[in-house]
Amino acid sequence: MTTTDTQIAVPDTVRGELRRGVRSVLVDPVALRLVRERFDSEQAGALGRYLAASQSPNTVRAYRSDWVAWSAWCAAEGRQSLPADPLDVAVYVAAAADARKTGGEWAFGAATLERKCAAIAxxxxxxxxxxxxxxxVVRLTLRGIRRTRRTQPKRKRPVLLHTLEQLLAELPAPGWPTEPARRRDLLILLVGFAGALRRSEIAGLRITDVSVHLDHHTGEPMLLIQLPATKTDPSGSTGQRVALPRGGRPPTCPVCAFTDWIRLREAYAEHGRGGLPGWLDATPVGTDLHRCHGFTGTTLTDPDLPLFPAVSRHGGLGSTAMSGRAVAELVKRYAARAGLDPTLFSGHSLRSGFATQAALGGASDREIMRQGRWSNPRTVHGYIRTANPLDDNAVTKLGL
Structure with a gap:
C-alpha cells in the first residue's frame, strides 16, 4: 500500500472466495458448505439466513469492506490473511495510517483503523x-497512531430549530405528484428531530410501530413510537419507546404530520396511484388548524408495511423501506435547497440537533438522555458544551 494510492486492487481469487457462503463475512463459508452437505437446502438456508441476521447490516458492510482490503493486501504482499501473523497486521495498519488522499489529507482516521483491526479480529x-x-505489536501501533494524529473528530452540524424551519421551507409544493414526498419528508424531519432518532431507526420503522395516544396531562394527542431495534439494543429486548407531544403550531406538529401521511397511505392502498390525485383534490389539507384531534387509528395493519417507503417522482409509493443512507441524503438534499452546505449535514444532524436545541432550552441531562436513549452522560455533556460552552462553567464566577 503506497502513501498516494488508496485504491486497493482486489485479486479475483479473493473476490471469488468472498462471494461464497452467506452475506455475512463473519460466517465461515467452509463450515456452511458442510451444513449444506448434511442437511437439506431449506434447513441450511434457514441457518444461513439467521446467521446473516446476527450482525447489523452496517457492521457487516463495514467489516466486509475491511476484510476485502486486508485480504487484497495479503495477496499482494504474499502474506496469509487467515490465520494472520500479528506482525503482518501491524505493518498493514501502519501502512494504512500513512496513506493519503489525492488532496493530501489522511485516507483513514484512527477510528477507521481500529475498525479494520476489529474486522480482522x-x-x-x-x-x-x-x-x-x-x-x-498491534496494540502499540494503534496507540502510536492515536498519539501521532491528535486530531479532533469531525462532527456534522446539528439541525437546530431555526435550521429545521429552513429545511421545512424547502418541502415540495402541495398537490400532485409531489404531495406524497412532501408528507413523507415532513414527517421524517419532524420525527427524526423531536424523537432524536438515528437514521437507521427512522428507516426501520413500520406503520404498526407508531400509534396515537392521549396525553393525560394535557388531554392532547401524542405519538408513541415503539422502536423495534436500535444501535444499542439490536434485538429490541428492552422495548425502547419515544413519545412525541402535539406541536404548538400545526405546520410543525408531529402528530398532524403523521395523521396526514397515514391518511394518504390509506387512500393509496384503497384507490391506487391513479386515484390519488382525485382524492387529494377532494380532501385538501389546511395548515392553520390541527388535524390530529380527529385521528382514531389506521386500517393499515400489515406489520411489515414500512412507515417510510421510497417515493417516485411520479407520486408512486414503493413496497420497500427507505435505507438509512437515503434518510441522510434527504437531510443533505433539503440543506442544499436551503442554501446550506450539504457536506456539513448528515442523518445524525437531526439527533444531535435535538440534544443541542434541548440543552439551549434548559433541559436537564436526565431529560435529554431519556428522549435520546443515551446511557452515557458524557455524550450529552458534549452536546451541552456545543450549545453553550459558558453554561454551568466556573469561569463565569471569576469576576474578571
Missing part, C-alpha cells in the same frame, strides 16, 4: 482462531 473469532490484534 471478528473473522478470526468466527473461525475459532485467536485474534492477532490482541498482540502488543
Amino acid at each position: 471478528a473473522v478470526h473469532a468466527a473461525n475459532g482462531l485467536p485474534s492477532p490484534t490482541r498482540s502488543d
